Amino acid sequence: MAETSAASPKATSKKMRRQEAEALILSAAEKVFAEAGFGGATMQLIADVAGLPKANLHYYFPTKELLYRQVVQKIFQIWLQAADIFDQADGPEEGIGAYIDAKMEISRRHADGSKVWASEVMHGAPVIQDYLETTLTDWTNGRIEVIERWIAEGRMAPIDPRHLLYMLWATTQHYADFGHQIDTLNGGSPLNDKQWEAAKSNIKTIILRGIGATE
Structure with missing residues (x-):
């Protein structure tokens, strides 16, 4: 009988359930960490927002710090994917322009994750300093x-x-981190x-005119 490497339907279903549960927990954790910070957040509160028993949280994420690091890593990986445009672009107008578009969409769709990152860094990065010194520095x-x-x-x-990158981050992420201020100045909407x-x-x-990348 020929061997097959395909996963059984049961194994595939179990993997999908795990992925769905982890995505649900990470989404709830983003919201709680964004509103309460690392210190104010609790696993019980995250479980309540996710609509899951606390035991389920500990099954997938044994500690709050591990869950927090996953939330931070998730938003950073999304930012990294947006930055792939740099390597593929013919020049700054295309590369930086597309990067701005991508970062703005991330701020619109992943505002909580951006707020978690901003809060962590503003507090001296007590949990992810190693991440800043390695992954972020290399990127x-x-x-x-x-x-x-x-x-x-x-x-x-x-x-x-460096200052161009800082400006790009500050400008695009402002729309997430200071979203309430923008909404207020937009008539409350x-x-x-x-x-x-x-x-x-x-x-x-x-930005593109300022750096001489376009007319």
């Missing part, structure tokens, strides 16, 4: 190399790549689709 250095190449090719003004597109267009125009 930043890689993007700096791409920007420096564009500068050397005369595709953009000779600016400090979240930005609609048209307003989000206008925001992305304006940010791209200001």
Whole structure:
């Protein structure tokens, strides 16, 4: 009888249930950590928001710190995927423009995750300092190399790549981290689709013209 590497339906179903449970827990944890911070959040509160018994939380995530790190890693991985555009783009107008679009969409759809990251860093990164010193540092250095190449090719003004990256992060993530302020200034309502597109267009125009990447 020929051997098969395909997983059994039972195993596949179990894997799917686990993935669904973990996604549900991470979504609830993002919301709780964003509102209460690491210190104020409890596993019981996260379980209540997820609509699961506390024991289920501990089954998938034995400690609050492990769950917190997963929440932080999740938003950072989403940001990393958006940054792949840098490596694939022909130049700064396409690369940075698409990066702004992607980061703005992340701020719109993953606001809680962004707030968790911002709060952690503002408190001195007590839980994820090692992450900043390794993964974030390596990622930043890689993007700096791409920007420096564009500068050397005369595709953009000779600016400090680090400050450009800081500006991109601050600008795009502002729409998540200070969403309540933006909603208030927008008459008490979240930005609609048209307003989000206008925001992305304006940010791209200001930044790309400022660095000499477009007319």
